Amino acid sequence: MNDFFNLKRFWLVLRRELRLSTKPLIIGTALTVGLLLFDIAGIYKSHSSSVEDFMIFLAMLTFAVTVAVWVSSAQISRNLARKTSFLAFSTLPASSFERYLARVVVCGFLPVAVWFTLYFGVHLSDTIVDYMQMNSSSQGGFIALCACVILFSSVFAFWGAAFRRYGFIVGFCVTAFSVFALFRWILFGNVSLMFLDPIGRFVQHDFFGYGRLRLVLAVALLIIGAINLGAGYFIYRRKQMIVKPIKKK
Amino acid sequence: MDFKESKPIYLQIVDRICNEIVMGKYPENERIPSVREYAAIVEVNANTVVRSYDFLQSGDVIFNRRGIGYFVSEGAIEKITAMRRETFMNEQLADFFDEIDMLKIPIETIVELYKNRNKK
C-alpha cells in the first residue's frame, strides 16, 4: 500500500468530501460558472482546428482550472478553519496528498467540470436550435447562451445573497475580470469582453498576429497552472498541522 | 497514631464475589464471569479484577479451568467463612482490643453486654 497515494483510500476521502461538503461545491460551481462563462466561451467558438488554437484553448482551460482553484482556495481550506472540522478532517487515515486532491476536486475541478459540461451542452443545443428554427447559427447560439448566462447569473446572485459574508468574492471578481482582460489582450489583441455584435451575432475574432508570443504564453499558463496546483499541495499539507494554538471558532 | 483507611479495591471486589457466592448467586462448580466481564460490571480495570481472582484462587475459593474460565470450588462457602473468621480475628478484633484498652473498658463489661444483648 503506497503511503503517498492510494486510489482506494483517495476514493474514500473523496466520497466523504462529496457527501459532507456540498456547500463549497455549490459555491465553487456558481463562482466558476459566473466568472468563466463569459470569457472562455468566446475562445472555443472559433471552431478552429489548428494546433495553436488548441494549445491556447488548453492553456486557458488550465488557467481557468487554476483560477477555479484560487477562487475556491478559500473553500479548500475552509474546513481547516474551525477547530472541530479541522480535527475531523486531519485525523482521517489518509495521506496529505489524498486529502488535498479530494478538496481540490470538490472545490475546484468539479465546479469547472460542471461549467465545461454545461458549456458544451449550450454549444450542442445551439446547433440543434439552429437546425430547428434559425437561419443563422449565431442567432440560435446567442439565445442559448443568453439563457445560460441568465440562469447562472441568477444562481450566482442567489448564493451570493444567501451567504452574505462573502464580500471577498466581489473583490476577487473584479480582479479576475481585470486579469482576464489582460490575458485576452496579450493573447488575442482584444480587450473587449463582449461577444455580441450589434445584430446579435457572435463576433469571430481573427487570431492572427502575435503567433509565437501567444504560444509561449499558452505554454507558460500551462506550467503556471501545474506549479500552482503543486504549490497548493505543500501549503495545504502544512495547514493540516496545528502550527499555533488552535483558534476556537 | 490513629488513622482510618479503607480496603484496596481488589479486596473490596473479593468481598463482593464472596458475598455473591454465600448468597448463592454462584453455586459450587458453576462458572463465574470472566475477568473482563466482571471488570465491566463493577467498572474497574481488568488488572484489578485479576488480583482479586488470584486472591480467591490462593484461598481455594475459586479454581481456573484453562481456556474455559473460573469456577466456584467445592466447599467454597466454608472456606469463605473460615477466611473471614481469620481476618476478623487478626484485624478487627485486634483493633477492638486496642480501642477498649484505650478507653479503659474492662473485658468483663463487654462480656456482660454481650450476654444481655440476646435477652432483649
Added chain:
Amino acid sequence: MILINDLDFGYSKHKVFENLNLTFDEGKIYGLLGLNGAGKSTLLYLIGGLLFADNGKVEFNGFDMRERNPRALADLFFVSEEFELPDVKFETYIKLHAPFYPNFSRETLDRCLSGFGMDTNCRLNRLSMGQKKKAFMCFALAANTRLLIMDEPTNGLDIPSKSQFRQVVSSCMTDERTIIISTHQVRDVENLIDHITIINDKRIAFDRPVADITDRLIFADAKMGQRPGNAIYAQPSPVGEQVVLPRNGEQETPLNIELLFNAVLAEREKVANIFA
C-alpha cells in the same frame, strides 16, 4: 508502543515541554493529569501527529508521527474534547468513515451503543451534546485502533452515562490496546486507570503504574492532631485530614487520585524519593 524522546515543544511566546521522555505500553489505560494549561492537550496532539515537536521524536508503533503516515493514522483514534459530527444519519457517518479503519467492528459498535442505551437509528446533529459524545466514543471504540486517545471523555456526560462509560471502556479493553485518558474529572475514571502520568512545569512530574502507587503509598484519613510523622502530604477533610504516607508493610489502601495529584504537585521531591 509510543516512545517520546527528548521532546522540546513550545509556542512562540513560551515553552511547553523541555526534554520530555515518556513511553506508553500496550494493554494499559493511562490517566494523563495536569493543571490547566500544563500541556495535556498539547501532548495528545503531539502523539496524534497533529503537532510537530521542535526537537525530539514521537514514535508510535515504529512510525515517526512527524510523517503522518496513513497506516499509523489508521491505528489511532483521537476523541477530542470538542469534535464535530456532520449533519447526516448515523448510518451514513459509519458508511463514510468506517472503511478508513481496517479493524472496524460493527459488532463492537452495536454492543457499545447498547451499553449507552442508543442505536444507529438517529440523525447525528439532532442528538444532545452528551449523546453525540457517546455516539462518537462508540465509533472510536469500534474502530479497534491500537491507540485510543480521549480528551476529557466524561465531560458533558450525565451521571448514569459516566457509569455506562466505565463499563463500555472496560469491556472494550484488550491486551493489545492502549488507551490514554486525559481528564480533570478523575473520580469518573478512578478505578479504570492503571497508570498515572502527571505533567507539570514543562516535564513529567510523575509516571507510575497504579499497582506501584498502591504498593508504596498509603492514602488515609487522620484525625486532627494525629497526623502520622512520616506523612508526605496532608489536606483538610471532614474527618480531619487526608494524608499520604509511605507504606511500611501495612495493608494497601485504594488510590485517591486527587490526593495523589495534590501531593505530587506540592511535594514532588518527597514523592520521587519514595519511588526511587
